[in-house]
Amino acid sequence: MIRHDALEALPVRGALPALHTALDTHGTAVLVAPPGTGKTTLVPLALAGLLGDGPRRRVVVAEPRRIAARAAARRMAWLLGEEPGASVGHTVRGERVVGPHARVEVVTTGVLLQRLQRDQELAGVDAVVLDECHERHLDADTAAAFLWDVRQTLRPELRLVAASATTDAQGWARLLGGAPVVEAAGTAHPVDVVWAPPARPVRPPHGMRVDPALLAHVASVVRRALAERPGDVLCFLPGVGEIARVAGRLGGLGDVEVLQVHGRAPAAVQDAVLTPGRRRRVVLTTSVAESSLTVPGVRVVVDSGLAREPRVDHARGLSALTTVRASQAAGRQRAGRAGREAPGAVYRCWAQAEDVRLPRFPSPEIKVADLTAFALQAACWGDPEAAGLALLDRPPGGAMAAARGVLGAIGAVDSAGRATDRGAALARLGLHPRLGRALLDTSGAGAEVVALLSEEAPREYGDDLAAALRRARHGGDAYAGRWRTEVRRLRANAEGARAEGRPGAEAPGRGAGERTAGLVAALAFPERVARSDGGSYLMASGTRADLPEGSVLRGAPWIAVAVADRPVGKGHARVLLAAAVDEDTARSAAASLHGERQEVRWADGDVVARRVERLGAIELAVRPLREADPARVREALLDGLRREGFGLLRWTPDARVLRQRLAFLRLRLGEPWPDVGDEALHARVDEWLEPGLGRARRRADLGRIDAGQALARLLPWASGQAGRLDELAPERVRVPSGSRVRVDYGDPAQPVLAVKLQEMFGLQESPAVAGVPLLVHLLSPAGRPAAVTADLASFWKDGYKGVRAELRGRYPRHPWPEDPAAAEPTRHTGARLRR
Known part of the structure; x- marks a missing residue:
């Protein structure tokens, strides 16, 4: 039975007539509705005609996160008085609850992208709602671009709604062809702002590190909020590690329950947070609770003011999350959680004066994230440059070039950037292309390791990938349960790829453990195979990496680095997860980086000529080169002169005086007297240093070239002025x-x-x-x-x-x-x- 009372109480109901009119006339709309108004739950039901008015339609709702997708579907089913999967279902990675008669399906944006790649027309779907588009996740931006393309070329009747609480409404309206903007009035309750900065300065976040003093302060503010205000407390922290550390400081709270909620939390914990509790609760959460979710009972928000955003170091081939100050928009979203059901308060753990200096919006992922998966999606869509896609922000050229380089190396695109059959198969796996490559090339035997790498493993699993695999196999924790589900999904996908005639390379059988772990890591990250070299490891990319103290991998001649970051201010990367490999595995996995070439260069003060076999930056074998190319020798000698100066030549006292006299005449009289500064001499080296340079082969030969005789070639002989040298100077x-x-x-x-x-x-x-x-x-x-x-x-x-x-x-x-x-x-x- 439909819960009409609950539906009538949702403020967005008043905006439904305008939304229907916008969709009937334009087919697109931008819906701006404050938190708690019901845009995520009521609007899809109304569009699908499940409230008894309007035609029946099939609606897909795209959410940026799995927890939000599952919660939204359950809430809609509850409003209809049904079980999940009947009229409303959900599909997230590894989980599908959708009955044969479902009219509304809530999916993650990643699932929607895979569906669009398989069926560009989205047959049977009448409307798509892109929820929380203000978060600017890369998958959401990509899905919006693809959907607009579909509507423009294949399905003009497809209805599109971009929905958010805080967003660039006009930007989205322009993107969707001048879509009308529909605004819903909110009835959010007032929220008091309490500024609660630390008493003493704390170190700003850098990389993944957060000052422990700030976390101790956040815990103390939570205790203060419990004492000063009624209701449950929702505390925002940047990541899982910070949640655990703050939870550890909240012992002895009596009858207060402490819950830890994040994307990796067990489904049972996520469900418990979204239902009213019998005891007072403190919910420690990441940004997953900023949008879409209403946590019942919350009257107080404690905001650490921090968030995590992706960053990529293209020069070193490293990508990771980094801790940043949360934006003003995120602060408003977080504060709004406290006023959804009743008046509340937000305790902000920073000074009021700092607030105006915060960024207005979070960084769009397309500007800061690894674009390899995006580039593959665009290539499979038929637009390798993403030039024709409707995007609020264009992808950076350097990031796209790096992404195409990775895709080319794994055979996902051809030389023109078009997706290959292999690339199409990788796009359908629902994995980062690197991990998809490892799954396909091991014929599915690497599914266990791929599953371990597709979602960050708990820190206590350690830095040895093989040991982490053994722990996941025998673990009884929530992560191990999700891991097993993902392994089954990946094996099924790999079987499907083989059935389509895309066999992988020969790989170890299931259960091979350490060898499989190393092979998968090396296949996924070939530029990160690394050889021990002088106390650290040199990766094929050229970056040095250090293992943690006490790592069981220390002493391994070769490793494959699966996860690494570069601490701020450090030249070396830090290995977070890796596996030992042998040289044959490294050579095979990184075959595209293997090569043998002649190297003639200036090094250690002389010309070095050798034949080098390399795996990227790693030298595998070196042999002296007896007959080096004279042109390359000449370039090496010139490089030596640039580095060490013309002092490498033989300078007699007369030669030094001649250079000084010429410098004087150049300064006093100008042309035709030559410039004899280092830069000018390098520019005219062909005129004055030949033929002596042409006969030179090493440093000692440079020392035999008389610099005075060489400089005399630059005198203005043609003009006849050379004869006046002794007269003028x-x-x-x-x-x-x-x-x-x-x-x-x-x-x-x-x-x-x-x-x-x-x-x-x-x-x-x-x-x-x-x-x-x-x-x-x-x-x-x-x-x-x-x-x-x-x-x-x-x-x-x-x-x-x-x-x-x-x-x-x-x-x-x-x-x-x-x-x-x-x-x-x-x-x-x-x-x-x-x-």
Whole structure:
């Protein structure tokens, strides 16, 4: 019997006429309804005609999470007074409860994508509701794009509804062809906001790490909320580990029940949370409870302010979740949980001043996640570039290129990016393409290991994949139960693929344990096969990885890394789950990375020429190369010159002076005098360093090249200016004493003439080169600087007296006339002059 009272109480009922009108006229609509209004449960029933009004239709509702899909289906069945599966059923991975007469089916977006790939027309489906589209999960965005494509090309009568509590309504309206926006008024109860920041600063989250001090504070806020407010408490935390740690700090709560709810929680726990409890409850949850679910009895929300988002390090081939500050939209959604049934309160574990600095919305997964599965979906849809798909955000080019590289390596797409038969089979498995490849290539024998990798195993299972497999086989925990269900599903899918004529490679039989674990990990992540190398492991991708202290895998010559991350600030990856493999398995699984090539490069200060067999970055065998390609040797030598500089050549004193003189003329006169800076010399290396470079084969040969002779090739011979070098920038200049003194061009902006003071007597103006007065360093008889000037006349007048007074007593045998401007210059002492 239909529960009319409960249906009448749902506020979204008032928006149904406008929604029906929008769908009748446009076929699409965007429904914006606050939490608790009934958009997830009442709207599908109304669209399906199950409330006694309107035509009967078959409606598919897509939810982003399994827990939400199951809960929504049960709630709708309860509103109809039926058992699940009668008029309303659900399908999630590994579970289908749908009777032959069901009019509403709630599915996860992943299931919907598989269904669309098998049947693009969605035969028999009249309407699709995309619920909680504000969460911007990649599968949901992809499903929306595919459905719009179906409506545009195959099924114009297919009705589409994008539904959410907080979303970019106008963006979705544009995406769905100018769909009308229907807004439902909410009757949410008031929610008091209590700002409850930690008393002392806590470290911000990085990677998967959350400061234990913050978790201790969250637990204390939960205790405070229990004392200050009535009703159940819903506490939002970023992940399973944080839930467990906070639960551990909530002992001794008396008659209060503590429940831990997340995507991996047992179905019985999920069911218990969604039904009223006999005792007061504290529900510790991840973001799975932000949307779609109404947890009865909740009057208080404690929000840690943290969430988990995917991130990909394309350079290292690593993808993982990372802890971030939750967005303002998520904060509103979380707070709304407290006001669904009665007035409530939200305790926010951060300062009010920080709130305005939070991001407005969560990051769309398409911008930050691994796009391999998305790229395969797009290829199977017939749009490898995803250029024609209606998406709110375009996929980043670099991420798509990386994804296509992975798909090409596993044979899922051809050289043009089109899906192969193998790719189509992988898309239908309901797995990440990497894991699908491992399942197909082991002919289903790897189903147990694939199931273990498709959902994060409990931390206590350890980092040894083979040991984790043994524990799952014999485990009695909730994870082991879900694992067994997934193994059965995967084996059935693998059998189906073989029946379609897609046999896999020869693989160990079921139960082979360690060998199977390693093979599956290596097939799924070929770039992460790794060899022990100097205390760490070098992966084929080129990234180094470290095993945890005490790992049983330490000492294994080869491992296949299934799960790894890179801690913030660390150069090496951290292995979280791996299996030992032998070299033959590594070579076979990563065959696309295997190759042998000649390597000629500059390394360790000289040219290294060798023939190298590699598995990606891992060197398997190295042999010296006797006859290396001269062109490659030349490039290696040039690389050496770039790294270590032209000091590798033979620089005589005359060669160094020549470079300095040319640098001076370039600065003073410009063209046609050559630029002899390092960068310019590298750019013109063909003009000046040949033929010496062409004959060189190693570092020692560079040391035999006369740099001065080579530089002379750059002189402006063609213009005839080369002959003026000694005129414009002479090596030496004649001074009044008759000596020819060397000019120091070390500073091209100001050449220096260092000469004994007595040799410059009688000279009124400083000597000049190319019109530039030399900076004269006047030396004492001992050759030490006595004065520096560029204006001799001024020095004789003002500076000489002080120098004379200081030095004449120290050097009495040298002339120190009172009027140096009129005195005879000399190289000799006064005694010699008297003779």
